[in-house]
Amino acid sequence: MRTKWIAAAVALACAGAAHADTSKSADDPRIAAILDALGKVRTIESVSLSPDARHLAWTVKTAGKTVLEVADADGRNAHRVTATKGCSETSALWAPDSRHLAFLSDCAGKTTGVDEGKQDDVNVVDITTKAAPRRITHLKGYVDGLAWRPDGKALGFLYVPNATRRASATAAAKPQLGEIGVEGIEVQQLATVGIEGGEVRTLTPAGLHVYEFSFSSDGGRIAYVAAEPPGDNNWWVAKLYVQAVTPGAKPTTVVDTATLPGPLKDLQVAVPRFSPDGSRIAFIGGLMSDQGSTGGDIWTVPAAGGAAPVDVTPGITTTPAWLDWAASDRLIVGEHAAGASRVSSYALPANGPATAQILFEVPMTIGDGRLSMSLSLSGDAAKAAFVASSFDKAAEVTLADLDGKTSPKAVTTFNAALKPSWGKAESIAWKNEGHDVQGWLLYPANYDPAKRYGMIVSIHGGPAAAVTPRWPGVGYGGAPLSALGYFVFMPNPRGSYGQGEAFVQANRKDFGYGDLRDVLAGVDAIEKTHPVDDQRLGLTGWSYGGFMTMFGVTQTTRFRAAVAGAGISNWQSYYGQNLIDQWMKPYFGASGYDDPGVYAKSSAISFIKQVKTPTLIVVGERDAETPAPQSFEFWHALRAQGVPTSLVVYPGEGHGFARDASRRDVLARALAWFDRYLGAPGH
Numbered sequence: 001m002r003t004k005w006i007a008a009a010v011a012l013a014c015a016g017a018a019h020a021d022t023s024k025s026a027d028d029p030r031i032a033a034i035l036d037a038l039g040k041v042r043t044i045e046s047v048s049l050s051p052d053a054r055h056l057a058w059t060v061k062t063a064g065k066t067v068l069e070v071a072d073a074d075g076r077n078a079h080r081v082t083a084t085k086g087c088s089e090t091s092a093l094w095a096p097d098s099r100h101l102a103f104l105s106d107c108a109g110k111t112t113g114v115d116e117g118k119q120d121d122v123n124v125v126d127i128t129t130k131a132a133p134r135r136i137t138h139l140k141g142y143v144d145g146l147a148w149r150p151d152g153k154a155l156g157f158l159y160v161p162n163a164t165r166r167a168s169a170t171a172a173a174k175p176q177l178g179e180i181g182v183e184g185i186e187v188q189q190l191a192t193v194g195i196e197g198g199e200v201r202t203l204t205p206a207g208l209h210v211y212e213f214s215f216s217s218d219g220g221r222i223a224y225v226a227a228e229p230p231g232d233n234n235w236w237v238a239k240l241y242v243q244a245v246t247p248g249a250k251p252t253t254v255v256d257t258a259t260l261p262g263p264l265k266d267l268q269v270a271v272p273r274f275s276p277d278g279s280r281i282a283f284i285g286g287l288m289s290d291q292g293s294t295g296g297d298i299w300t301v302p303a304a305g306g307a308a309p310v311d312v313t314p315g316i317t318t319t320p321a322w323l324d325w326a327a328s329d330r331l332i333v334g335e336h337a338a339g340a341s342r343v344s345s346y347a348l349p350a351n352g353p354a355t356a357q358i359l360f361e362v363p364m365t366i367g368d369g370r371l372s373m374s375l376s377l378s379g380d381a382a383k384a385a386f387v388a389s390s391f392d393k394a395a396e397v398t399l400a401d402l403d404g405k406t407s408p409k410a411v412t413t414f415n416a417a418l419k420p421s422w423g424k425a426e427s428i429a430w431k432n433e434g435h436d437v438q439g440w441l442l443y444p445a446n447y448d449p450a451k452r453y454g455m456i457v458s459i460h461g462g463p464a465a466a467v468t469p470r471w472p473g474v475g476y477g478g479a480p481l482s483a484l485g486y487f488v489f490m491p492n493p494r495g496s497y498g499q500g501e502a503f504v505q506a507n508r509k510d511f512g513y514g515d516l517r518d519v520l521a522g523v524d525a526i527e528k529t530h531p532v533d534d535q536r537l538g539l540t541g542w543s544y545g546g547f548m549t550m551f552g553v554t555q556t557t558r559f560r561a562a563v564a565g566a567g568i569s570n571w572q573s574y575y576g577q578n579l580i581d582q583w584m585k586p587y588f589g590a591s592g593y594d595d596p597g598v599y600a601k602s603s604a605i606s607f608i609k610q611v612k613t614p615t616l617i618v619v620g621e622r623d624a625e626t627p628a629p630q631s632f633e634f635w636h637a638l639r640a641q642g643v644p645t646s647l648v649v650y651p652g653e654g655h656g657f658a659r660d661a662s663r664r665d666v667l668a669r670a671l672a673w674f675d676r677y678l679g680a681p682g683h
Contacts, residue, residue, distance in 0.1 A: 031668050034483045037421050038474045039660075042414040044387045045090050046369030047397050049073070050098040051379035055127070057092040057101055058387075058397050059369075060414060066090055068103050070127055073383075073399065075411030081125050082107070082133055090120070091144075091369070096152040096379070100195065101125050104143060108135065122146065122155060124195055136197035142167050142188070145212070145370075149219045149245075152195070156222070158210060159191040159202070169232040169291065169580050172654030173624035187229045190222065192245070201247050208251070211235055211291060212371070216274040216303075220245055223254070223272040223281050223303070232624060235291040236582035240269050240283060242303055254281065254305040263501075264309065266586055270294045271321075271371060276328045279303055284320055285311075287505050289464040289544065289583055294372045295319040295336060295497040295504065298346065298354065312354040317436075318342060319466070319497035319504065321373040326381035332359075332402065334366065334373030336466045336498040338438045339427055341366045341373060343384065343402070359404045363427065364390040365470035366398070377402075389471035391425040391442065391479065394418045415471070422482035423447050425469055428489070432521040433514065435506065436499055439491035439522050440467055441530070442482035454536030454678040455487035455526070457519060457559070461543035463495035463511075464504055475663040476542060476565055476670060484671055486678070487532055493518035495544075509589050511571075511602035512551040519548075520556070535560070536678045539613075540670065542566050543626060543655065547604070550634050553615060554607035561677035562615040563670045566626040566655055569634035571599035579624040608637045614644035616673040618666050620653030644677075 045066050047058040054073055059066045068089040071078035082089060087107035094101055104120040120143050125133035136155075137143075142163035147156045158167070165171050167188045174184060190204045190213050203222065204210050209231030213224035223242050227234035240255035257264050268288040272281050281303050286296020298320050301309035313320065322334040323346075331346040331354070342361040346354040366386045368376040375384040384402055389395040394415030400408035423443030430437050444453050458478045460467050467490040472479040478488035492498055493515040495507035507515045527534055539559040541549045546567025553562050568574050575581055575592030585591060592599050600606050615638060619631040628649055635647035648669060650662045657663045 028668070028672065030484060031671050034421060034480045034671075035474060035664050035667065037418075038472060038480065040418060041394050041471065041473060043473065044369075044395050044397060044412075044414065046092045047376060047385050047387055048092045048094045048101075048368065049376040049378055049383060049385035049399070050094040051096055052098040053378040053380075053383045054098065055094070056385055056397060056399075056411070057094060057103075058412075059090050059092050059103065068092055068101075070101065071411075073411075075397065078412075081127060089123075091146050093146050093148065095148050095195075096150060099126060099128050100152065101127055102146055102148065102155055103133075104146065105133075105135070108138075122157065122193060124155075134197065136195065137193050137200055139200070147213070147215065149192070149215055150217055151219050154192050154194050156190060156192045156203075156213065156215065158188050158213070159200075160186050160188045162186075167231060169625050170655040171624075172620065172622040172652060172658065173579060175622075181230070185229050186231070188231055190224060203245060203247055203249070204243070205251065208241070209234065211238060212270060212272065214273050215245070216278045217276050218278060221274070221278070221303070223274055225269055225272060230579070233580050233582050236268060236580075236586065238269065240272055240281070240301070242281070242305070252305050254303065255283070255301055255309055257285070260308060262308075263311065264299065267296070268586075269299075270296075271323055273324055274303060276325055282323055282325065282331060283309075284323065285309065286319075286501050287464060287508070287586055289462050289587070292372060293462060293465045294321045295464055297501050298323060298331065298333065300348070312348060313346070314353060315500070316356070317500040318344075319500065321497070322371050322375070324375075324377060324381075326377075332375065332377060332381055332384070334375055336373075336468065337361060338429070338436075338498045339363070339440060339466065339468055339492055341468055343375065343400070345402070345404070357404055359402045360400060360406075360408055362388065362390075362408060363425075363469050364388045364393075365468045390469040391422070391440075391471070392420055394471040418471075420479070421445060422479045428522060428526060430522055430525040432518050435494055435503060435518065437491065437493060437518050437522060438498065439489060440469065441526060442478055442488040442490070444485045444487055445483045446485075449531060452531045452533040453485065453487050454538065454674075455489055455523070455532045456481050456538035456540060456674060456678075457489045457491070457523060459491065459493075459519065459539075459541035459545035459548045460496070461541070461545050463507060463515070463544045464497060465544075466492050466497040474660060474667070475657065476667050480667055480671060481674065484675065486538070486674070487526070487530065489522065489526060491519050491522045493522075508587055509598055511587070512548065512555070513602075516548065516552055516555060519552075520558070534558075538562065538674050538678055540565070546626065549615070550604040551602065553611050553613040554604045555610070557612050559613050561674050562613050563673055564615060564617050564631070564634070565666070566619050566623055567617065567631060567634065568626055569603065569630050569637075570605040571603045572596055573633065574627075574630055575599065577627045577629055605633060605637060608634075609641070611638060611641070611643055614673075614677045616669060617645065617647045618650070618669065619648075620650050620655060620657060620662075622652060623655045625655040646673075
């Protein structure tokens, strides 16, 4: 009864805050036009290149649903391979034989006449026949991470039986009721099913939550990153395991960073990949702040374990995010490079560090829909397919020859008619305190060099992440602010990917200080060369960027308006409120109980009396990463001091907003807030 009363009280508080300072910003015709333009994008969810490089498959938003299409490798002769309407098809993936195609579909019930809800199941279709796709599983839960076994006779996937939510810390958290940390724990395991269907077999132990996996080339072993549940929290302490592809097989721990000396100690591992001969595993290792936002150095370790991993890319000034073996001595790597996306070939000698050859680099965001910066490679690793977008080009399926000589080429025209309503983009580079720093500057729409403009600084989440050019969807970001008539500066300060691992780790135990100085130095550099009105600066960001916004307005009065999305105001109270506290020790050096001083040092609430900046605060009611009480605490403190503020809590939303209406509303409110406090733009 008491837990129900508490939940009701929180709901009432959220409802009250959500209606505070309600605006009519969505009625503004300029904002409505921006939102309408953003909503016209056809999202490409996944792309896969057949191993023989003859065909492409992709899943693309069509009439409000994501559907599967197959085409020639040049994009021609595209056609649907399913006929069922009103359902979604995702995660396209070619089999090794270049004939069979696997995908996930929630079409169950559309074909059987039995309502099975929106459950995803694994489907397989043979494109050389006219036979309809076959549903080979009858699951009840969350499924993700499809991968073919190398012999093409079975598929592996991540599975959470009877799941109530997507297996991700960014998804809306379950209501925290009952015995916390004991009841309702959902565990993601690795399962397999034969290509003809039948029994779904669970391979990994029930006591391990699996995040990523890959098969050995002979299909007899799996390498995976896993931790004890709860899965949302323990990715930061996950280990690398290897085991036989047999239910009940005992896993071998290959990498446990907690036991390592040296630079990988207590850091994260991701993207494990067996070498072609199965003797070793390559993976990404480094300081990472979110699962799925991968970055670090490339490491290798014997697949049998028993030896320490070796950093084969020490001292590089890029950030590898994804890799796969092209040969026994060569890797194809997707990496962040000073705000751009780079694909390189890394040669691995018998001893010593790897040597890199740049295959191509583009000022775009790339990926095939599986992992950060992942590519779909042909069987000989001579070609790659992915989805690419930039600030001036919306997403298209793109094909690249990995010869180091030719540029990638878009092979679809789903969004070719779309034109940006925001201004041009420019890469900005500057130096600060010995660091090379980079960021992106969007010019105001309809830019006139004779005028002076306000500028909004938008800081990315993470902090281990990076701004790379991408076409925006309906949601919060810099491009709509540019469309409204502002310069928008999106820096990649220390802590970001793209300048090497030392740069990523440069803000450990120093949140809000060196990184803020990098940001302000970038603002100064821009003001020297662009017509920016220093009296009309704004500050915004989401997650880590939300923290930087909250903290930034306590450190300087230079910003005249701020919008803090899903921010953190008090690291000490946050330590006990969030559901992902394991990420904090690598960054702060100790728990919030063992070294409270380092947490207080970077807490906005410690300096709250210094705030003068009008600040809009927005957050999801069920945010597990940056819980709503952090926003309440900051809003309450500002309101008590008479600083103009408004708090909006979005019912049912997590760290990443799932509802289109919520994404539209937060963007409209933010645009109106900046217009209100920064004055009419373009004057």
